[in-house]
Amino acid sequence: MVDITVKNLTKKFGDFAALRGLDLTFPAGQVTCLLGPSGCGKTTLMRIIAGLETPTTGDIYFGNERVNELSTRQRNIGMVFQYPVVYRGISVRENIELPLSEDRSLSKSERMRRVEEVLDILEMRDVANMDVSELDNGTRQKVACAREVARRPKIILFDEPITNVDINSKLQLKRGLKELFVNLKQTVIYVTHDQTEAMTLADQIALMKDGLITQIGSPREVYDHPKDAFAGFFLGNPGMNFYENVTVRQGEVICDIFPSPMRLPSLNGAVERVVLGIRPEYVRIVTAQTPAAVRAKVIGSAIVTGGQYLLRLKVGSLTVRAKTSHAIGSALQVGDELWAEFPIEHVSVFANNEEQLSTPAKL
Amino acid sequence: MEPIVKLDGVGKLYGRKRVLRDITLTVWPGDFMVVLGMPTSGKSVLVRLLTGLETPDSGRIFIRGQDVTTLPSGKRNLGYVPQSFALYPHFSVFENIAYPLTLAKAPKEKIITEVRRTAELLKIEQFLDRRPDQLSGGQKQRVAIARGLVKNTEIFILDDPLVGLDFKLRERLIEDLKATQEELKVTFIYTTSEAVEAMQLASKLAVLHAGEIIETGSPEELYHRPKREETMRCVGFPQANLISAELTGQNGQLELRSPLFNSRMRLSSHVRGDHLLVPAHVSIGFRPEHVMINAPATEQTVSFEAKVLLREDLGGEEIVYLDAKGIQLTTVLRSDEKGALSINIDEHVTASIRPEDIAVYLNRCYIGRACISHDC
Numbered sequence: 235m236v237d238i239t240v241k242n243l244t245k246k247f248g249d250f251a252a253l254r255g256l257d258l259t260f261p262a263g264q265v266t267c268l269l270g271p272s273g274c275g276k277t278t279l280m281r282i283i284a285g286l287e288t289p290t291t292g293d294i295y296f297g298n299e300r301v302n303e304l305s306t307r308q309r310n311i312g313m314v315f316q317y318p319v320v321y322r323g324i325s326v327r328e329n330i331e332l333p334l335s336e337d338r339s340l341s342k343s344e345r346m347r348r349v350e351e352v353l354d355i356l357e358m359r360d361v362a363n364m365d366v367s368e369l370d371n372g373t374r375q376k377v378a379c380a381r382e383v384a385r386r387p388k389i390i391l392f393d394e395p396i397t398n399v400d401i402n403s404k405l406q407l408k409r410g411l412k413e414l415f416v417n418l419k420q421t422v423i424y425v426t427h428d429q430t431e432a433m434t435l436a437d438q439i440a441l442m443k444d445g446l447i448t449q450i451g452s453p454r455e456v457y458d459h460p461k462d463a464f465a466g467f468f469l470g471n472p473g474m475n476f477y478e479n480v481t482v483r484q485g486e487v488i489c490d491i492f493p494s495p496m497r498l499p500s501l502n503g504a505v506e507r508v509v510l511g512i513r514p515e516y517v518r519i520v521t522a523q524t525p526a527a528v529r530a531k532v533i534g535s536a537i538v539t540g541g542q543y544l545l546r547l548k549v550g551s552l553t554v555r556a557k558t559s560h561a562i563g564s565a566l567q568v569g570d571e572l573w574a575e576f577p578i579e580h581v582s583v584f585a586n587n588e589e590q591l592s593t594p595a596k597l
Numbered sequence: 598m599e600p601i602v603k604l605d606g607v608g609k610l611y612g613r614k615r616v617l618r619d620i621t622l623t624v625w626p627g628d629f630m631v632v633l634g635m636p637t638s639g640k641s642v643l644v645r646l647l648t649g650l651e652t653p654d655s656g657r658i659f660i661r662g663q664d665v666t667t668l669p670s671g672k673r674n675l676g677y678v679p680q681s682f683a684l685y686p687h688f689s690v691f692e693n694i695a696y697p698l699t700l701a702k703a704p705k706e707k708i709i710t711e712v713r714r715t716a717e718l719l720k721i722e723q724f725l726d727r728r729p730d731q732l733s734g735g736q737k738q739r740v741a742i743a744r745g746l747v748k749n750t751e752i753f754i755l756d757d758p759l760v761g762l763d764f765k766l767r768e769r770l771i772e773d774l775k776a777t778q779e780e781l782k783v784t785f786i787y788t789t790s791e792a793v794e795a796m797q798l799a800s801k802l803a804v805l806h807a808g809e810i811i812e813t814g815s816p817e818e819l820y821h822r823p824k825r826e827e828t829m830r831c832v833g834f835p836q837a838n839l840i841s842a843e844l845t846g847q848n849g850q851l852e853l854r855s856p857l858f859n860s861r862m863r864l865s866s867h868v869r870g871d872h873l874l875v876p877a878h879v880s881i882g883f884r885p886e887h888v889m890i891n892a893p894a895t896e897q898t899v900s901f902e903a904k905v906l907l908r909e910d911l912g913g914e915e916i917v918y919l920d921a922k923g924i925q926l927t928t929v930l931r932s933d934e935k936g937a938l939s940i941n942i943d944e945h946v947t948a949s950i951r952p953e954d955i956a957v958y959l960n961r962c963y964i965g966r967a968c969i970s971h972d973c
Binding site: 271408409413428434457468469473513515537539544559560 | 821886
């Protein structure tokens with residue numbers, strides 16, 4: 235297994251710059267998720283690595299070998315697409331075994347071992363002898379994944395494999411993929427626009443926007459330490475609350491989420507205006523007034539993941555999304571007034587950069 | 598006040614297949630009524646009957662108090678946002694949104710005012726001169742929604758309008774749609790198969806399952822006190838845990854046996870009087886957030902041993918999948934709970950739950966909650 239590296243990669247389609255200079259390593263044996271909104275360039279990058287597209291400039295390396303001139307077949311890659319590609323009319327087991335039987339270097343026992351291994355990991359023993367035509371879409375996609383994984387190519391590319399699977403099979407497929415990744419440690423590039431998928435499956439997330447990588451790191455790193463407002467917005471369910479054009483005076487921010495001007499550890503005193511961001515789950519509802527609390531009014535309330543409540547609060551002139559526990563949320567109603575704290579260790583400071591903040595509106 | 602839309606015993610057959618059965622649904626002015634159902638539950642057929650694209654085989658449909666069962670689509674005066682949007686590529690955004698008004702031969706000034714107002718609601722006012730191919734996917738969907746909402750009426754049917762859209766975009770549009778409906782003070786009837794989307798949007802929720810509306814209520818009622826097993830399963834994310842159990846014993850001494858739990862439980866006061874026939878197969882259901890992992894044992898909880906199958910860190914919360922005696926279960930941890938917890942895949946844990954968080958269903962209908970034997 236080898237690292238996959240791209241250097242100074244650009245791609246133009248006519249006047250449109252789809253990729254604007256990427257340097258990135260996909261470490262061997264790890265899952266890298268290319269995450270970003272439609273049009274960010276993630277699929278183009280994947281297609282260039284696959285050899286389905288040629289870059290305008292830049293190089294692609296598999297280990298130390300430059301592969302720009304190699305065809306897709308010569309690069310020895312595996313691919314799983316949005317819609318499952320399977321061979322109908324033959325069984326699940328035969329589907330997985332077929333590409334292996336083309337590899338003359340594999341003994342029959344090794345072939346069998348690999349097939350049984352993926353069938354076990356994906357818990358597909360009971361459907362192994364069924365014709366794939368009889369299976370639902372989600373199970374077919376599992377077959378497609380199993381086949382590529384069993385082949386042990388240099389790298390496996392997944393292009394939103396879960397997106398078009400029906401809702402009942404989504405979770406199962408996601409679990410199956412996680413099990414495959416954890417157990418077999420192959421080099422994987424996984425393209426998605428779904429941040430929860432990336433959080434779950436990735437060893438590293440490469441966040442993309444407008445043809446550039448804006449941040450790269452482990453899911454937790456990117457989630458907990460977003461480098462810019464875009465990362466704060468794109469990861470999280472829902473993403474961060476943002477407060478723009480916040481005035482900085484003598485090293486302190488003046489914002490309705492704090493009862494008085496507040497000194498923030500991460501604030502660079504030289505700037506005059508900043509954007510503040512806080513994740514909905516870090517907004518703290520408190521029962522009584524505290525020195526850090528501000529008055530808030532509930533303007534919306536809904537049950538979300540795991541019985542938590544997503545509250546919409548009015549704080550001064552600002553709107554705040556707060557994700558709170560079931561116990562607190564279920565006791566509150568629209569119109570109620572309460573106290574809320576915005577712990578400074580969870581408040582991120584971003585440059586007051588209009589371009590970044592306009593991203594949500596541009597989607 | 599009169600219901601603004603009412604379906605009374607509506608049924609529909611496709612050939613010999615009954616796709617909708619005895620649908621009774623009452624919608625009041627200002628409701629955001631969400632019909633939640635899995636694919637093939639009959640949502641689209643219901644929409645087609647409401648909009649008048651098809652007529653029911655039985656039952657009546659009333660809109661604004663008038664029987665419209667056989668009234669053609671064009672005469673029902675409804676706004677409609679379809680599932681898959683088709684914009685006219687040669688029209689500007691303005692012309693696309695204005696199309697229903699132009700078709701109705703509305704005066705020019707009125708068209709301009711209405712289109713502007715709707716575009717502002719959906720935050721697309723800066724794109725009115727563009728053509729659809731100059732817009733992102735999300736902007737196009739906003740235009741399609743605007744075209745559905747521009748109509749000067751007070752009842753709108755939205756047929757799963759966010760399905761297939763990017764995750765982040767849905768997050769935005771859910772907020773915008775909710776705000777739009779509240780601001781316009783109109784009635785929305787909205788279909789979806791996503792539980793969290795449904796709970797965020799709905800003022801009233803109706804669960805459509807296999808062609809039947811099995812339960813209606815506020816999202817909170819249906820989440821906390823589902824009367825039907827299917828409601829518990831589909832209202833909520835991650836899905837509730839539902840496992841089979843046995844109910845045995847005599848009147849007043851109903852014992853609940855499940856291979857999962859170490860301790861004995863009983864059925865607490867139940868809703869069907871005392872004439873349950875036992876022994877009976879039942880389902881017991883509990884929500885993922887009610888399962889505690891490696892919590893100190895108390896007399897108020899029942900517990901079971903389990904193996905960790907998968908941890909799914911969503912950022913703000915984490916879903917943990919467990920295997921207990923071959924049964925797969927789901928738990929969810931909030932960000933402030935999971936910090937202290939260090940568990941790994943394949944590790945063995947003790948899971949516990951309070952019996953009052955366990956609902957018992959007989960023939961898919963709620964009959965009561967569990968309790969610990971000595972407490973009952």
